[in-house]
Amino acid sequence: MVEVEPGEELVATAKEEILWRIRRATRDVPKDERPESIHVERGYRKEGDSQREEIVERFADNVAEYQATVHIVGEDELPEAIAAACKKRGVERLVIPPALPEAWRPEGLELLRDAARPNLTNEELDGSDGVLTGCALGIAQTGTIVLDAGPTQGRRALTLLPDYHLCVVREEQIVDLVPEAFAKLAETVREEGRAVTFISGPSATSDIELNRVEGVHGPRTLEVLVVREAGASDS
Amino acid sequence: MTTKAPDAFSGGASKTPTFEESAKASLSDAQLRRNLGKATQTIREKRKVAVEELPDWEKLREAGRALKTRVMRHLDEYLLQLEESVTRAGGKVHWARDAEEANRIIAGIAKSHDAEEVVKVKSIATDETKLNEHLESEGIRAIETDLAELIIQLAGETSSHILVPAIHKNRAEIRELFLRELDVKDLSDDPAALTEAARRHLREKFLKAKVGISGANFAVAETGTVCVVESEGNGRMCTTVPPVLVTLMGVEKVIPAWQDFEVFMQLLPRSSTAERMNPYTSFWTGTSEDDGPQEFHLVLLDNGRTDVLDDEIGRQSLNCIRCSACLNVCPVYERTGGHAYNSVYPGPIGAILTPQLVGIGKPGPDSLPYASSLCGACYEVCPVKINIPEVLIHLRGKVIRHKQDGDGLRSKLDPENVAMQAMAKTFSDIRLYEASQKLARIGQWPLARSGAIHRLPGRLSGWTSVRDLKPVPEQSFREWWKSNREKS
Numbered sequence: 001m002v003e004v005e006p007g008e009e010l011v012a013t014a015k016e017e018i019l020w021r022i023r024r025a026t027r028d029v030p031k032d033e034r035p036e037s038i039h040v041e042r043g044y045r046k047e048g049d050s051q052r053e054e055i056v057e058r059f060a061d062n063v064a065e066y067q068a069t070v071h072i073v074g075e076d077e078l079p080e081a082i083a084a085a086c087k088k089r090g091v092e093r094l095v096i097p098p099a100l101p102e103a104w105r106p107e108g109l110e111l112l113r114d115a116a117r118p119n120l121t122n123e124e125l126d127g128s129d130g131v132l133t134g135c136a137l138g139i140a141q142t143g144t145i146v147l148d149a150g151p152t153q154g155r156r157a158l159t160l161l162p163d164y165h166l167c168v169v170r171e172e173q174i175v176d177l178v179p180e181a182f183a184k185l186a187e188t189v190r191e192e193g194r195a196v197t198f199i200s201g202p203s204a205t206s207d208i209e210l211n212r213v214e215g216v217h218g219p220r221t222l223e224v225l226v227v228r229e230a231g232a233s234d235s
Numbered sequence: 236m237t238t239k240a241p242d243a244f245s246g247g248a249s250k251t252p253t254f255e256e257s258a259k260a261s262l263s264d265a266q267l268r269r270n271l272g273k274a275t276q277t278i279r280e281k282r283k284v285a286v287e288e289l290p291d292w293e294k295l296r297e298a299g300r301a302l303k304t305r306v307m308r309h310l311d312e313y314l315l316q317l318e319e320s321v322t323r324a325g326g327k328v329h330w331a332r333d334a335e336e337a338n339r340i341i342a343g344i345a346k347s348h349d350a351e352e353v354v355k356v357k358s359i360a361t362d363e364t365k366l367n368e369h370l371e372s373e374g375i376r377a378i379e380t381d382l383a384e385l386i387i388q389l390a391g392e393t394s395s396h397i398l399v400p401a402i403h404k405n406r407a408e409i410r411e412l413f414l415r416e417l418d419v420k421d422l423s424d425d426p427a428a429l430t431e432a433a434r435r436h437l438r439e440k441f442l443k444a445k446v447g448i449s450g451a452n453f454a455v456a457e458t459g460t461v462c463v464v465e466s467e468g469n470g471r472m473c474t475t476v477p478p479v480l481v482t483l484m485g486v487e488k489v490i491p492a493w494q495d496f497e498v499f500m501q502l503l504p505r506s507s508t509a510e511r512m513n514p515y516t517s518f519w520t521g522t523s524e525d526d527g528p529q530e531f532h533l534v535l536l537d538n539g540r541t542d543v544l545d546d547e548i549g550r551q552s553l554n555c556i557r558c559s560a561c562l563n564v565c566p567v568y569e570r571t572g573g574h575a576y577n578s579v580y581p582g583p584i585g586a587i588l589t590p591q592l593v594g595i596g597k598p599g600p601d602s603l604p605y606a607s608s609l610c611g612a613c614y615e616v617c618p619v620k621i622n623i624p625e626v627l628i629h630l631r632g633k634v635i636r637h638k639q640d641g642d643g644l645r646s647k648l649d650p651e652n653v654a655m656q657a658m659a660k661t662f663s664d665i666r667l668y669e670a671s672q673k674l675a676r677i678g679q680w681p682l683a684r685s686g687a688i689h690r691l692p693g694r695l696s697g698w699t700s701v702r703d704l705k706p707v708p709e710q711s712f713r714e715w716w717k718s719n720r721e722k723s
Contacts, residue, residue, distance in 0.1 A: 014330040018486065021541035022311045028547055029308045035491065038305035040298055044291040044498070062511060119525065122442050122476060142504075142512035155526035156475045156517075160468065178512075179497035186493050189458055193324050193520035195527060198500075200512035203468035207383035207399055208406055208426040210274050216382060216430055217437065218468030218515060 046183075048141070048176025055140045059174045060226055062143025066201020067214050068222040075230045078168070082106050082132065085166055085223055095120065095131040095162055097154030104132065104168065114154050125157055130164030131219075136188075136196075138174035138226075139181045145169060145224065146181055147197045148188050156195055165199075165219040170227045240393065243578040243589050243600045244363050246334065251577035251599030254606040258575040267403050271572050274402045275563045281509035282560060282616070288511070289501070298498045300620040303554035306489055307544060313456040313489045314535060320459030324521020326531040333538050334364035340534055341366060341448065341481050342373045348479055350375060350446040354437075356463065356473040357381040358450025359557060360483045360536055362394065362579040363592075366448070377448070378440050380469035382433050389416040396562060396573050396581065403572060437469070447473035447528065451484035452556070453499060454533070457492040460520045461533065464503060464513050474517050480528040485536050487544075487553040499556060502618035506558035539592035548629045552587045554619045561613035561623060567606055576603060583613035587626040595630075595637045604630035650694040675707040682706075 012020070048055070060070045073081045083106040086094060095112045096105065105111060112128055114120045125131075134152030135145050145167055147153045152168075159165055175181050188194050203218035214220060243251055251257075261267055286292050306313055318328040331337035345353055353370065355361065355377050367377040367388075379388040383401040387394060389412055394400030401409070410424040419432050449470065453462040461482055463470045474480055490499065496518075504513045522531050544550050562568045562582030573581030577599050578589040586607060590600040604627045613623040639652060647653075661667050682688045683706035691699045698704065 014332045014336060017332055018330050018535070018537045018541065019311050019314070021537065022314075022486075022544060025541050025545035026308055026310065033308065035305050035309040035312065038301060038308060040301040040305065041294070042298055042498075044294040044298060044501075046497075066514070126438070126442065139512075144512045149523065149526055155523075156471065157527075160471050160475060178501050182494060182497045182500070189460055189493055189518070189520060193458075193523065195520070195523055196518040197471065198512065198516035198518075199514070200510070201514050203466065204514050205382045205430060205467050206508070207381070207386070207401055208409055208429055209270070210277055210399065210402075211426040213426050213430045216434055216467035216469070217380070217441070217472050 044179070045177055046179045048180070050140075050176050052171070055174055055176050056171055056226060056228075058176075059138050059140035059143060059169075060224075062140065063145075063201070063224050064143075066143055066204075066222075068201050068224055070224045070226065072226045072228065074228050078225065078227055079103055079106070081225050082166065082168075085225070086130070086132075089130060089164055089166075089221070089223075091129040091164065093128045095125060095128045095158055097133055097152055097158060099151030100132065100134070101152070104134075106132075114158055119155070120158075122157065122161060125161035128162045130166060131158050131162040132166045132168070133159055134168050134170075135173065137181050137184060138169045139176075139178055140174055141177045143200055144181070145199045146185065147199065148185060149194045149196075150188075156197060159197070159199075160218055163215075163219055164221045164223070165202075166223045166225070167199075168225045168227060171229050174226075240577075242393065243593050243597070244334070245365065250597070253598055253602035254571075254575055254577075255602060257577055258571040258606070261572045261575050262570060266405070267572055268570065270403055270405060271569060274396075274399060275569045278509055278563045282506065282563065285505040285509040285511065289505070295498055295501050296618055296620050299502050299556075299618055300554065302490060302495055302498060303619050304551075306491065307487065307550055307553055310486060310489070310544065313491060314486060316456040317454055317459060317489050317533075318535075320456065321454075321461075321521055321531075321533050322459075324459045326459065326521040326533055329532060329534045331534055331536045331538070334536075335369075337364050337483055337534050337536050337538070338366050338369035340532075341483065342370055342375065344479070344481050344532055345370065345375050345446050346373065348445050350444070350479075352376045352378060352440070352444060353446040353448050354378050354380050354440055354444040354469075354473050354477060355384075355448045356450070356465065356470040357384050357400070358448070358483060359579050360450045360485050361448065363538065364483070364536065366483070378437070378444075380437050380440070380467075380473060381465075382430060382467060385433055385437070386412065389413075394573065394579065394581075396559065403574075437472075441469075441472045441476050444473075444477040446479045446481060447477035449473050449480065449482045451482050451488050451533075452503065453490050453496070454484055454488055455491075455493050455495070456489050458520055460493060460518050462496070463517045464500075464507075465516070466508065466514045468515055471515050471517055474519060475527045478528055479530045479532075481532045481534065483534045483536055485538075486540050487555075503556055503558055506556075506560040506616065506618040539594070542594065543588070543591040546591065546629075549587070549591050549626055551621050552584070552591060552626055554621050555584050555588065556619060557584075558618055560616040560618065564612040564616050566608060566610060566612070571606075576606070578603070583607060583623045583627075584621070587621075587623055587630060590630055590634070595633050601634045601637075604628075604634060650697065654695070654698075669711075669713070672707055672711055676709070679706050 064070045093110045136148040137146040202214045202222040203216045205216045329340045370377045386401040396402045406424040452464045568582045576585045580588045586603040688704040
């Protein structure tokens, strides 16, 4: 808060003054008008009507369009796919969140688990070769991966400081349209206030002559493994 | 650091040139015009594709407009609700009447943590308050971390576009700048190599910083969630890595509920960078244990916004979500670039926001509502349907009235003013009107060449300096009617 100088006790606080200015500026608004009196027509699409197969395909296509690598794998192929991705990338020191499923943990690598207290330091994260996480949601319409700091994802710095992010998205986590994602996240935000991050491709800039360059400050390489539900066909 | 040229928000006695004066410089810079032409055309075409992909685009625009209208009409309630939500989530809310107050609050927070350097993610609000200059005067260095912002900060320049601030610089110029300022050797002018140099330079700054500073694209009254939309990851860095985070936002950035993101997060990325979704969006709600900054300050800034709110027609300018679509479609902006507007808000939206925020009666900002051909392209692309041409015309009226109301000889002798008053008199009296037509026919013969008057004499020459004038015809309609119809 703004400190009141001695002898200025009668002067309104900044908050009081700004609120007073707003009320004066909106004196044309009828006294009995409630915010809800201004009708908001939400006639836009709230839910998609695509088949699951189509949704998964669209998600994979749109993620790939951002210059991220996408693989669609069966449940039983996942550990192998994770190991292969890490090997191809040359990862030796891999950061993992506190509650990464046991089966996902690749063997033969140095795993840096971010167990609470003490957490990994920023320097440890910065010095790692990559990070492996799950996610909260995927959005097919925009090719977006949503993180909500849940147990398979960990805190935000984990997916920010390493230069390589390998992310596992389960088929059933993918929604079709943007509004579906915000609806699903509402409870986490309202009840737990956890941070939410939308990731659509690796970080990018078009600041130099509008040439797109992948990788400025976040992980420069994003690789996504979409896991088919057990029993679903995979090709 | 180089001193920046003053703009409309520099305050004090600083006066900015008019748009017309500044535009002349940009129009004669061939390199700038090439860069701008290429850039605006590329973004324009991409935006069209991104928008056409959504069959419900018009419905989203309408919802966005309605939500913003709701917020502006009940801004006091929403701000109080936001303060309560942020406080409940562990943040601290500050209120700032003007730029100076906001800067003082932010510098105070930085000093209380003994920060000598702070990292910043691009925020036009902080450009508006001249936060960097203020921090510097208090001995705190503000590091801009957007690639483009870093470029113009190193060059000691100002932004020329809301979204791509260094649009006026090409790769060769950037390479030279980095070689000089970033302590690197052997640098090619490949954008990827230039980006890598910036990444290395800034990574060290992020890890060392005690305080991060950001703006906000949206803040949710219902939950207290603040949102930063970005591409490079420096927004995530600034809002996650330093132990203390300070966010400065204009009071108009509040939105009612979490659900409303389903509208704005569809409208903004497609209008702005023409992407389905921008690479990174961060949403944080106060502080979270063991995740990100453990201290969060939200500074709510007025700085003229309540004056904009006070005008029932101008109020819609506050609906702006800073996408920059209107810049890219504007035929005037495309040719002059952003610097001609002498404001942190360039282009059509700047032409209506700037004079309202700083107040009518200053020659520079007063000239901005005229920096338009009123073609309406800006209104058509605006994702929240701000009727920019309507506000432009409204502001032109306000500028004229302000001039007329001004006492003193200057406004009485203003040629446009005198001419308009004489015209009003003539048009309201039929005998005077007809007599003046006859007189004009005699008087115009030395001026009317090839069916148009190209140059009026003396003090009237201003009118014809940018347009031709149709001569008074040999016979007016009224005269024709008299001689052809009234006889029979």
